Amino acid sequence: xxxxxxxxxxxxxxxxxxxxxxxxxxxxxxxxxxxxxxxxxxxxxxxxxxxxxxxxxxxxxxxxxxxxxxxxxxxxxxxxxxxxxxxxxxxxxxxxxxxxxxxxxxxxxxxxxxxxxxxxxxxxxxxxxxxxxxxxxxxxxxxxxxxxxxxxxxxxxxxxxxxxxxxxxxxxxxxxxxxxxxxxxxxxxxxxxxxxxxxxxxxxxxxxxxxxxxxxxxxxxxxxxxxxxxxxxxxxxxxxxxxxxxxxxxxxxxxxxxxx
Numbered sequence: 542x543x544x545x546x547x548x549x550x551x552x553x554x555x556x557x558x559x560x561x562x563x564x565x566x567x568x569x570x571x572x573x574x575x576x577x578x579x580x581x582x583x584x585x586x587x588x589x590x591x592x593x594x595x596x597x598x599x600x601x602x603x604x605x606x607x608x609x610x611x612x613x614x615x616x617x618x619x620x621x622x623x624x625x626x627x628x629x630x631x632x633x634x635x636x637x638x639x640x641x642x643x644x645x646x647x648x649x650x651x652x653x654x655x656x657x658x659x660x661x662x663x664x665x666x667x668x669x670x671x672x673x674x675x676x677x678x679x680x681x682x683x684x685x686x687x688x689x690x691x692x693x694x695x696x697x698x699x700x701x702x703x704x705x706x707x708x709x710x711x712x713x714x715x716x717x718x719x720x721x722x723x724x725x726x727x728x729x730x731x732x733x734x735x736x737x738x739x740x741x742x743x744x745x746x747x748x749x750x751x752x753x754x755x756x757x758x759x760x761x762x763x764x765x766x767x768x769x770x771x772x773x774x775x776x777x778x779x780x781x782x783x784x785x786x787x788x789x790x791x792x793x794x795x796x797x798x799x800x801x
Contacts (some may be wrong), residue, residue, distance in 0.1 A: 542672045542715055542758050545570040548617040550609065552600050552657065553627030555583030557726030558676060558719075561747035562624055565755055567591035573617045577609055578627070600627045600653035603660075610660040619664060622758070625657040626676040626719075628695075635689035643690050650694035654701055662709070669713040672758060675702040679722045679771045682764075683778065686793040706763055715761050721750055722768040743768065 549566045553559040554576035564587075567574045574593035578584040581597035588595035596612065598605045613620055631646035632638045654675055665671025678685070681695035699718055706716035723744030750767045757765035766772055778785040 542622060542761065543569075544622060544755065544758070546572045547621035548573040548575075548613065548619060549622040549624065550575040550577055550613055550620055550661075551624040551626055552577045552598065552609075552653070553676070554578050554624075555580040555587055558721075558724060558747045558750050559624070559626045560587050561751040562626065562754060563587050563593060564591055565748070565751035566622075567593060569755060573613075575609075575613050600625070600656065601648035603656045606653070606656040606660040610657075610664070614664060619668065620661055620671070622672045622674065623657055623661045624674040624676070625654045626674070627653055628676060628678075631688055631690035631694070633687050638690055646690035646694050647697075650691070651697045651701070654698055658701075658705060662705075662714070665714055666709065666712055671713065672715040672717075673702070673705060674717050674719060674754065674758060674765075675699075676719045677702070679720050679766075679768065679774075681718070682720050682771060682775045684789060686789060686796055702763075715758070717754075717758055717761070717763055717765050719750070719754060719757075719765045719767075720771060721745070721766070722771060724750055724767075743770075 544566050549571050551559050551562050551574070554563045555578035559578070563574050563576050574591055575596060576584040576588045576593055577596045577598045579597065579599050581595070584595035584597065587593070594616070596609050598609050600606060610620065627649065629646060629649045632642045658673065661671070675698050677698040678695040680692045681699040685692040699720070702716055702718040705714070710716065725744050725746050745767055753767045754765055
């Protein structure tokens with residue numbers, strides 16, 4: 542898909558990768574860029590910068606997604622590209638993490654993608670065209686050694702995107718899933734930034750990710766990987782799962798050692 546003259550919605554558009562995507566889509570000549578975020582002020586700031594539109598939305602709520610899609614459709618006539626980009630890191634740990642934290646990660650990182658597809662797909666299918674971009678993480682193909690909720694929910698996003706592509710790919714619906722490693726955003730450098738310190742070495746800027754995304758959706762690639770090494774690790778995982786697990790155990794031990 543060429544985003545020129547297209548109508549694009551980006552959730553989580555107020556910061557980080559989402560903000561970079563909004564700026565890049567506007568620079569590429571999109572007919573309309575809708576910045577959707579629970580941070581209404583941040584979304585409005587980005588929208589003003591790119592001459593776009595802002596919408597305050599809680600992506601974990603189905604009604605908010607329906608309202609978002611209906612509002613954009615009423616304004617522009619249709620949505621060509623929907624970027625389900627919003628997400629959270631969740632808590633460090635695994636079985637000791639509370640049910641409430643697990644549920645919140647599930648709602649924001651997974652249910653939001655289901656809500657978005659449920660809202661936007663009917664219109665795309667009716668006209669036989671449309672594109673869905675799902676922001677997951679390299680953790681969705683590999684894992685995150687410190688955070689089970691993040692790792693599990695990002696795996697679920699990849700699985701859902703796969704299902705959408707298999708089910709609707711022959712009906713004019715393009716699907717891509719974005720799986721970066723470290724990116725210089727609030728998620729990496731925020732209050733929980735120490736947990737991701739091992740990702741800092743090869744971290745890239747959000748603008749670089751946006752460049753890769755534009756190229757990826759132009760080629761209609763399912764996996765969009767700003768870090769080429771992710772493909773190498775993914776291939777190693779598939780070819781020798783036990784060896785890969787041993788390597789990840791070593792990484793986990795190293796990261797735990799750094800945190801002591």
